[in-house]
Amino acid sequence: MEKLLEKEEFIKFVKNGDKLLVGGFGMSGTPLTLIDGIAASSLKNLTVVSNNLGEPGKGLGILLKEKKLNKAIGSYFTTNRDAVQAWVDGELEIELIPQGTLAEAVRCGGAGIGGFYTKTAVGTKLAEGKEERVIDGERFILEKAIKGDVSLIKAHKADHLGNLVYDHTGRNFNPVMATASKIVIAEVDEIVENGVLLPSEIVTPHVYVDYIVKSNYVKKAGVFVESV
Amino acid sequence: MNQFKRIKIAQRIVQELKQGQVVNLGVGIPTLIPDYLGEKKLVLQSENGLLGMGPTPPAAEVNMDLISASKAPITMEIGASLFDSSNSFAMIRGGHIDVAVLGVLQVDQTGEIANWAVPGQTILGVGGAMDLVAGAKEIIVATLHSSKNGEPKLVKELTFPSSGIRKADLVVSEHAVFKFEDGAMRLIEILSDISIEELKEITGAEFEYNSETTNA
Numbered sequence: 001m002e003k004l005l006e007k008e009e010f011i012k013f014v015k016n017g018d019k020l021l022v023g024g025f026g027m028s029g030t031p032l033t034l035i036d037g038i039a040a041s042s043l044k045n046l047t048v049v050s051n052n053l054g055e056p057g058k059g060l061g062i063l064l065k066e067k068k069l070n071k072a073i074g075s076y077f078t079t080n081r082d083a084v085q086a087w088v089d090g091e092l093e094i095e096l097i098p099q100g101t102l103a104e105a106v107r108c109g110g111a112g113i114g115g116f117y118t119k120t121a122v123g124t125k126l127a128e129g130k131e132e133r134v135i136d137g138e139r140f141i142l143e144k145a146i147k148g149d150v151s152l153i154k155a156h157k158a159d160h161l162g163n164l165v166y167d168h169t170g171r172n173f174n175p176v177m178a179t180a181s182k183i184v185i186a187e188v189d190e191i192v193e194n195g196v197l198l199p200s201e202i203v204t205p206h207v208y209v210d211y212i213v214k215s216n217y218v219k220k221a222g223v224f225v226e227s228v
Numbered sequence: 229m230n231q232f233k234r235i236k237i238a239q240r241i242v243q244e245l246k247q248g249q250v251v252n253l254g255v256g257i258p259t260l261i262p263d264y265l266g267e268k269k270l271v272l273q274s275e276n277g278l279l280g281m282g283p284t285p286p287a288a289e290v291n292m293d294l295i296s297a298s299k300a301p302i303t304m305e306i307g308a309s310l311f312d313s314s315n316s317f318a319m320i321r322g323g324h325i326d327v328a329v330l331g332v333l334q335v336d337q338t339g340e341i342a343n344w345a346v347p348g349q350t351i352l353g354v355g356g357a358m359d360l361v362a363g364a365k366e367i368i369v370a371t372l373h374s375s376k377n378g379e380p381k382l383v384k385e386l387t388f389p390s391s392g393i394r395k396a397d398l399v400v401s402e403h404a405v406f407k408f409e410d411g412a413m414r415l416i417e418i419l420s421d422i423s424i425e426e427l428k429e430i431t432g433a434e435f436e437y438n439s440e441t442t443n444a
Contacts, residue, residue, distance in 0.1 A: 084352055124391060
């Protein structure tokens with residue numbers, strides 16, 4: 001199956017009310033082209049699971065500005081004042097979870113595991129309402145796995161099979177997000193022939209990836225700029 | 229003035245860190261530490277997926293996909309490795325990080341830390357703070373002795389939300405170094421021109437001390 005899509009084509013795989021798992025840490029490893037596509041669509045009532053919501057008007061911040069989001073699940077929203085304001089105004093529901101719990105919950109979601117016990121957040125506000133259990137004398141809380149409808153991820157290179165490699169710390173949440181949704185769409189800087197990526201360097205095997213979209217963005221002098 | 233104090237805290241914490249240790253540096257004062265290491269080499273872990281973080285690159289070599297957890301451009305040391313966020317937090321939560329140096333809003337006299345939320349304000353960010361508190365082998369707190377409003381940051385009981393039940397091992401301020409042991413806080417060194425009586429006055433927490441502990 002050919003996985004490479006034209007830019008706008010991917011949008012037909014996303015529905016109103018979907019839960020989207022989105023890779024990225026700050027602006028790095030963020031699927032900016034796919035986010036632009038969602039922002040320009042008529043989609044609404046989306047839930048986003050992502051470490052943060054980009055910056056005001058940038059990255060996932062655009063979806064907030066375009067009022068596409070009902071809910072955000074992640075670890076750090078303070079750096080996007082629009083997110084803070086939307087929450088204060090009651091326009092955005094926020095579920096805050098520790099960053100390591102987020103990564104592990106998505107990993108479990110993709111690995112067929114229902115949940116896990118962790119020491120992180122025991123005895124804090126973020127443990128309220130969660131089952132607690134003592135294992136070998138230590139306190140743990142139960143965290144449920146996270147799965148999505150569609151994952152939007154960003155990699156550096158893909159081959160036509162959908163094998164992916166990442167650029168340095170642009171990897172971040174992308175490999176786990178790639179495992180945990182029914183449909184996985186990868187935005188990439190470059191598409192290479194099959195066989196070019198060494199089996200030993202592939203981080204995300206193609207089995208996880210349904211579609212590939214070429215990125216509109218390039219890095220220039222410390223920022224991401226649109227190239228087309 | 230505060231920057232002078234912050235540097236002094238960073239320099240004192242460097243003395244606690246051992247050659248080759250794997251260290252995660254939190255935001256704020258801890259990020260000053262790499263500038264004051266001298267000959268000492270540490271292996272710095274960045275929770276967005278790098279072990280072996282190097283200094284800031286020249287502007288021409290900046291790659292926005294090679295950044296620190298504070299989202300600043302960085303480089304990689306020889307022997308560095310890259311990994312995804314779940315692996316990075318397995319490292320943190322699984323007890324593979326030797327030392328976490330953390331900034332705090334408050335620390336209480338048992339060593340319990342508050343470093344993610346201020347009561348009465350919107351609480352919308354936790355990041356990796358609770359993971360580091362729960363998982364690092366050793367926790368060193370780096371903090372100014374008083375808040376901007378002049379309130380003590382070393383307190384009897386936390387009034388800010390806790391970051392976890394795991395206690396810190398050491399706290400370093402511009403005035404003193406305290407160690408936490410068996411639920412008690414003990415003064416081990418005075419770093420400024422201050423008497424023990426004066427130190428007691430500006431410290432909310434109660435601490436034990438030897439009468440020999442004087443200005444270093």
